Amino acid sequence: MDPKPLAVVRAEHGTVPVRPGDEHARIDPSLPREGYVLDCTSDRVELAGGSEAGLFYGRQTLRRLLPVDAVEGEVERVRIEDAPRFGWRGVLLDVARHFMPVHDVLRFVDLLAFHKLNVLHLHLTDDQGWRIEVPGWPRLTEVGSWRAESMLGSRIHGRYDGRPHGGFYTTADLRRIVSYAADRHITVVPEVDMPGHMQAAIAAYPELGNGFAGPVRTGWGISEHVLNLTPATLDFCRQVLDHVCDVFGSELIGIGGDECPTVEWPGGRELQAAFTAEMAAHLATRGRRVYGWDEILAGGAPPGAVIAAWRGTEPALIAARVGHQVVACPDVRLYLDYRQSDHPDEPTPVGTLLTLRDVHDYEPPADPLVLGAQANIWTEHMESLRRVEYMAFPRLCAFAEVMWGPAERDFADFSARLSDHLARLDALGVNYRPLSGPRPWDARPDAPGHPRTLDDRLAELREMTADLR
Incomplete structure (x- = not known):
């Protein structure tokens, strides 16, 4: 709206x-x-x-x-x-877990522009798929962009669909997306996740890894197979980032840095801090800065790095306290793959409950280093644009209200205006979630979820972020 x-x-x-x-x-x-x-x-x-x-x-x-x-x-x-209240009004779209064709990405860009959102964070690579061609590295797309099958629902159930899945964007595709978004005053921030979440790349080029010689990951979750950080592998990463810089005009370049297991490394976590510093130094030669998840704060993030603070609400405050600009994207408030209600027909209900009102009531930290916020759409359980639209709207309408409008908000007033806006979404053919709840055909009994309580998740987050305190 x-x-x-x-x-x-x-x-x-x-x-x-x-x-x-x-x-x-x-x-x-x-x-x-x-x-x-x-x-x-x-x-x-x-x-x-x-x-x-x-x-x-x-x-x-x-x-x-x-x-x-x-x-x-x-x-x-x-x-x-x-005038907007925040300069960064962003949405992450994960096209690594489920590939989204160019025309669907452009459609999604139109919907962001319609809601006056101005950043599209494209999550282009992960353990389950590599979606960007890189000159000189053809197996990244020949091998890394395809997996043999996909999980159905939460990984705790161990169900698979038995169908190959894949796809990638050519350089021309990505330039088209960037140009289309720019015409609508949206900056596309690319992310190539490194040094973890790299199993797809290692499947294509085993010499990048630590002895793993296997396929692109088919299950959700985190692979322990990470980059080996040899000089040759660091040079590979620089080449990838050079190509990304050639295609995307964003000052910020996402290098991930999240959820990187260290079981394959002899040196532990300090190796990741050194790796991040190397990549930041290289990006600086191209006039760019690192955009990374809040894990890169451990051991000291490079000067000038912008932090995507996702592990609850505390990391945003920690990042600002040590002098980093921040984009707030706490999972318990802004992860739009999380379930929208306790209704039994919610498709693949995962994570904590995140209602329309929860999103509307979210307020980013009041700190001058907080650039704004970002709603994240992770697509393990969204195999199509229609599924993305169902999970995104109308919660993205509430997010747009938070990012643009005044801090003083009234949910009753928002709800009254939302009713008229949904008619516009109807006219645009958006497959939003009805306010009355899911329709019978929205359910995914073949892809069961794994709901979590907020208290359990907050306890996990406190443990996960202990290294930042």
């Missing part, structure tokens, strides 16, 4: 004709870069933006003023002054 604007002044009576594209638009440098003023109080529509991005968001608002099924018409006389 359109996030609640900062200021709305309605005229006493009358309407003004609107034909999108015919508005009188101008750049006003005195406005915030993403801010705008939309004035429909006279006989024509006036739009001022702090930049082209501001004009874009103003046009999104103008679009919402029209009836759901109209591309032009009469709107009430109103003046809206608006």
Whole structure:
């Protein structure tokens, strides 16, 4: 939905004709870069933006003023002054666990832009699949982009579907995604996870590993097969990052750094800190900075690294305290693969309960180093865009409200406006989760889940983050 604007002044009576594209638009440098003023109080529509991005968001608002099924018409006389509260309004889309064709990614980009979100974090590689071609390393896609089968539901059940799964993006594909997103004022931040979550790459090139000679991982969870950190392997990582820098214009380049077992390393955790420093130094030669999960704080993250704080709410505060910019994405508040209710027909219910209201009530830490927040969509249990839409919406509508609108929020007011917005999602053909609950065909009895209690998860997180305190 359109996030609640900062200021709305309605005229006493009358309407003004609107034909999108015919508005009188101008750049006003005195406005915030993403801010705008939309004035429909006279006989024509006036739009001022702090930049082209501001004009874009103003046009999104103008679009919402029209009836759901109209591309032009009469709107009430109103003046809206608006600007986002946070500069990073992001969504992670995991295309490693389940590959998403280019046209589906572009469709998802449109839905983010429709909700005034401005960062798409693409999780491109993992143990279960490598989705990006790299010059000179053809087996990454010939071998690493395919797995023999996929798990059905939570890994505790040990069920598999027996069907091969795979796919990858060519360089042209990725350039198209980046350009399409840029036209909608969305920055695509790529992530190639390293030095852990690398079994797909090691399956393609066993010399990158520590003696493992096996296939791309078919089960969910974390592989203990990690990079060997020899000079040749470090050079491989630099080549991968060079190609990523050639394709993506983002200042931040994701290198993951999360969930990296050390059983194959003689030196333990300090080796990962040295590895991260090496990659950060190389990215700096390209004018880029590291974007990594909060695990890279252990042992000291490189200067200038931006931290994606996911293991609960505490790591964001820790990262800011030691001087790092932060994107807050706590799993218990913003992981959209987590179950939406206790209804028995919720598809593959995993993780802690994360309702629409839970997302709406989330507030990022109040610290100047917190750039904003990011909702993460991990796709182990989402094999299609329709499944992604079901898990994402309308919770992403609530997230957009948090990121753009004022800190003071009222769930009843949000809910009243959401009802109208869902009609727009209907018109767009979005497979959102109905507010009344899942429909019978949303259930996945063949892919059972593993619900968790919040108390159990918080206890796990305290143990997981002990090395940061």
